[in-house]
Amino acid sequence: MTASYEDRVLRVLNYIHDNPAGDLSLDALADIAAMSRFHWHRVFRAVTGETCAQAVRRIRLHRAANWLVQGDKPLAKVASDAGYSNLSSFTRAFAEAYGSSPAAFRKAGRLLPPYPEFKTGGYPMHPVTTRTEPDRRIIGLTHSGAYMEIGKSFEAFGAICETRNLWPQMGPMLAIYYDSPEDVPEADLRSFAGGEYRGGDVPEGLEERQISGGKTAVMTYKGPYSGIHAAYQSLFGNWLPHSGEEPADVPCYEIYLNNPRETAPEDLLTEICLPLK
Secondary structure, eight states, rough: OOHHHHHHHHHHHHHHOTTSSSOOHOOOHHHHTOHHHHHHHHHHHHHSSSSSHHHHHHHHHHHHHHHHOOOOOHHHHHHHTTOOSHHHHHHHHHHHSSSSOOOHHHHHHHSSSSSSSSSSSSSSSOOOOEEEEEOOOHHHEEEEEOOOHHHHHHHHHHHHHHHHHGGGEOOOOOEESOOOOTSOGGGGOOEEEEEEEEESSSSOOOEEEOOOOEEEEEEEEEGGGGGHHHHHHHHIIHHHHHHHOOOSSSSEEEESSOOOOOOOGGEEEEEEEEEEE
């Protein structure tokens, strides 16, 4: 596919993320792509593996899941901000995707305070192992701002990999998180969305990062991405104080073991990697 098609898909994906409550009909998205609706949906599906409707639904509900766990918006406000005309239709769609009502999902995700207290114990437990990780060469896109919105950069990265046939040279998808949300204002948070690259030169428009291998604590988290924040609290608040280990002076990173487009949220598997001295 030509670069212009890549640009059109990226423009539409960014628009969906930035305007979940807006008009995201096929006609509207075709207009954003500046392409006939009769052909646009075929282009979008060929690049992303989803129909426009599937992508809109997934992104809207993902945004809603994060708002439920990490914010205080009333349920009706979450529904409207996610593009649903009423709470009942949102509740049905959310329960179908996440296996619980929005209210139950919010309650289950709030086992922790929004900011950690200086104590141990009381955190949801996830298995942690210590292993030696390899050096990794990563390509991807820089993301600035809220970590819960890094999916926007992953959508763009995936579209680029598809249009340029990079998947045969790619390993697992990864994200690097450089800052602590408890210490850095949300707008200033820095992260990197991409994947392990086994090819040659860095493709145009993408950036390269290096992850040094070595001794690493790896927590395996199972569940929706909106719950990863609590998993970090478990790693740092429960496992680390009793481990006898000391973190290295490098950022954490995450390895994504399955595809959110093909996997139910409750079955998503993420390895949270904490490099150790």
